[in-house]
């Protein structure tokens with residue numbers, strides 16, 4: 233990748249008292265993307281659009297169409313920002329990659345979604361270990377067009393800033409919630425189970441595995457159960473949690489989490505592949521192919 237983005241001076245957004253520095257923001261070096269980069273985008277985009285109808289949630293497909301992303305070239309963040317800003321007030325910002333947690337939460341709390349500026353190499357088409365442009369832009373950005381999900385993501389960011397102040401255990405509980413909803417969530421629709429999680433929807437293998445494999449558990453959404461449950465960052469998920477609607481997710485996460493964090497501090501975490509007695513089990517996984525431990 234020849235593109236080296238011009239670093240934007242540390243944006244200084246003064247929140248009244250203490251200035252908050254938005255770190256790691258870069259301009260999208262769109263003119264520097266190579267033909268190979270655009271081809272990688274086209275390949276990934278076309279492949280996912282091929283398999284997602286009937287697998288992705290209706291809200292995701294509608295939102296992605298409304299965004300008007302083109303498979304022919306990597307979209308320009310500035311153009312998407314016009315559409316997105318109009319719809320829900322969200323804006324994309326270019327970043328180098330994973331941000332410190334507090335920076336990440338602060339961006340979400342201000343309706344700024346951080347999108348990595350670089351796209352994976354052709355050799356990484358099927359798997360990449362950290363979020364690249366395709367994961368963020370194709371996976372996360374479309375649902376920000378949906379007012380309900382746009383609100384959820386901002387509320388999550390505010391909750392993250394709060395959890396960060398409470399401490400690492402609270403942060404871990406909240407990160408698990410992000411993982412099992414925003415990244416790997418499933419939703420029940422009239423046609424059956426559908427995907428809304430970005431980590432699934434941006435992966436061909438997991439888009440198929442999450443819905444069709446016999447291996448993973450599929451369990452009805454339960455807030456505190458999710459916040460106790462460890463997860464995998466190196467394989468397909470061992471358990472997927474299923475919401476009935478975005479409204480259910482928003483209602484369940486509206487209360488103040490502070491007492492929940494205290495309650496959870498007294499309880500052991502749950503291994504990623506375990507099924508508990510009072511789980512609302514939609515499918516009990518066979519566990520076939522599961523690597524030995526590796527839960528975080």
Ligand SMILES: C[C@H](O)[C@H](O)[C@H]1CNc2nc(N)[nH]c(=O)c2N1
Nearest residue numbers: 329330331332333336346407410
């Ligand atoms: C929520 C949790 O902290 C998570 O790992 C965050 C950390 N920093 C990040 N930074 C960027 N740019 N993108 C992300 O998705 C995340 N995820």
Ligand SMILES: N[C@@H](Cc1ccccc1)C(=O)O
Nearest residue numbers: 387388391485486487488489
């Ligand atoms: N209600 C949560 C914040 C939150 C909202 C939405 C999603 C996740 C977390 C809290 O008080 O911390």
Ligand SMILES: [Fe+2]
Nearest residue numbers: 363415430431
């Ligand atoms: Fe992500």
